[in-house]
Amino acid sequence: MDFELLTIQDCPHSSAARELFSRAAELEGNDPALIEVRQITTDEEAEASGFHGSPTFMVDGIDLFPSMAEPAMTCRVYRTAGGLSGLPSLESLRQAIQARPAP
Template structure:
């Protein structure tokens, strides 16, 4: 079964909105929201092992849906959108990333 995981840091100001956005995107692509797991990344060592590039990170089967060239770190993450930088990806960008990940796994 495909694993869907939201990776966050403690006290991330975008955690709740990210959970909601990921669940909506999964459901829109026919994936039950209950399949979403949430992992709190607490240490730099854990961030390095996971290839975690900031909170929130949207992951399918261990692959970040928005690959980053930045060094792994316990930090907030920003996403580029038509409106500039934001703490979350645009809903359509996340939905497209989920769709592409599901297609590549088939």
Template sequence: MNMHPAIPLIPSPRHGLAVHQPSIPERSAMIELLIINDCPNSAPAKDLFLRALALEGLDPRSLAVKVIENDDDAAAADFHGSPSFVMDGQDLFPATGEPAVSCRVYATETGLAGLPELDVLRRAIRAA
């Protein structure tokens, strides 16, 4: 008997018992981390983005890292500093101002930081 009708049950061929198979939302998105050379937050940003993607049920292997090397690259990518978290061409943390090859800071509960907080990044991913 299924005590939780909203949870899909699949018969187990070995035991004939119902086994819950968790579902992962299917979403195909272009996911990019935009950075500049020598950015001290590049590696931590990649780790953070990979973790957030996995927690949101998105394939972390779909993350592409792109290095912004000059002002032309920055303008073409609408790049507002390193690191920038992008899904489907949209910055997850929209910024005003002119694109630039620069570092970026994020507002956190403890002040400005080189990375957003994990829960804030997860909410931005869900909203994208």
């Protein structure tokens, strides 16, 4: 699996997102060192990447949390048991990784 974390400059959740993605990948039997972190810098790049806000968690080029929102250079929120948050829960991220079909 190819893991990629997409962020924007000055995203307040970038570091925590990287730690969360690393933990989830590791718990699912993947090497967290293989996670690529890429900063989205233009609207055109957001469009081409299917980027719906920072942070975006991708596996094999697919957003783990599909969104109907237009691609945008913005912050992203996730639904959690505690309400909206800048990060998904570890459990929901693990479930999203598990749900990805094998290549």
